[in-house]
Amino acid sequence: MNGQRVVITGMGIWSCLGRDLAEVSDALRNGRSGIVLDQERKDMGFRSGLTGRVWVPDVKDRLNRRQRIGMAQQVFYAFEATEQAMKQAGIDTAWCERNEVGIIFGNDSSALAVTESVDTIRAKKDTTLLGSGAIFQGMNCTVTMNLSTVFKLKGVNFTLSGACASGSHAIGIGYLLIKQGLQKMVLCGGAQEVNPFAFGSFDGIGAFSVREGDPTGASRPFDKDRDGLVPSGGAAALVIESLESARARGATILAEITGYGFSSNGAHISDPDLDGQVRALHMALGMAGIPAEKVDYINAHATSTPVGDRIEAQALHAVFGQRRPWVSSTKSMTGHECWMAGASEVVYSMLMLLDGFLAPNLNLQAPDEDSAKLNLVRETRNETIDTFLSNSFGFGGTNSTLIIQRFQDSQTA
16 A cells, blocks of 8 residues: 555553653563552442552643543543653644644543533432533543644544544554545544443453452463453553654654554454454555564453453464464553553554563463464563554454554655
8 A cells, every 4th residue: 555654753651551651661671560459449349349550640730720621531641641742753732733733542431421420410400510521521532622622733633432442443544544645643542541430331241350369460361361351541642644744844753654454343242253353464464565474573452351362362373373473462561451552552562662672471371272372472571673563452343453663764655
């Protein structure tokens, strides 16, 4: 697929591993988990009280009350991550106001805001008591509608809702818009609220690990004794732009997005599908124009669920076979960051590419039969990687695969 080359010039992260790129890189390198046991969830009747612990942003010195009042929990995370990404990319609000910059974020719920509004209506029988910010907090596009006004963005502006592939698809769609010449720069990412209301239904169907006696050992991607995922959240942001735009600005180029594969299973609403995942993987490789053996590292979707990890292991083996690139799931440290996961895992993998290491797949004591065929990273490795692949899959059978490569200035468009 010809067109504009698309590069990454800025990154930001706010997650249970840290509040900036340096903190998160250190946590990844040292295999430090951000998972804890939350007593509030147990008091609410949750089967599992496990969660990623995400810091509460303090933004009062940067956002006024009118700006804050319409922001849901995940918007504050996204603001922090986006501000970091813009700073690294060398742009600010004034620059965005003079130039056309778009925004696409993955977000698939705003449960806390909606719950609080419903509680007020039921208790007070007076909708005027909801306040003027409630409508903006409760909409699914709360992240993009708030950030586009805060940062004075003039380009494409929408939220992408694709379950646990939302953040990955947001980057993929931004990549396609730039590649086709429709945008020069897009702020892309994903955001996920971490309050209990966002995850009650997941807990109700038994999706979560109940290994509460060992919180940091609960998320066990590819391990045969895994018993479910651990919910988490935060936000991740990327500044992506055309190579032409980056060169014109004199920006530092961090890496290049070269492939985006997507598919729908067209089958069960929650069960993963081998064929759908394989098709997304092949599409990404085809768009990147590289053979499977060029991929050095795969940050797997693997969420620590019994069926999901098994199907993904089968898909990776079907596509890569004996080529055996390194594979790990950073969800072993973060838990499943849901709507933001596809974006945060690109940031995590980018830190590995830039800092020269591979993060370990924690809690991997004994891989199951399918996972044993993969070249799993059991402990931190000092490795130079030039190409990585990131998988994200979601309910409804949505699949997304991104391929990102170390930037080579001599590569032809």
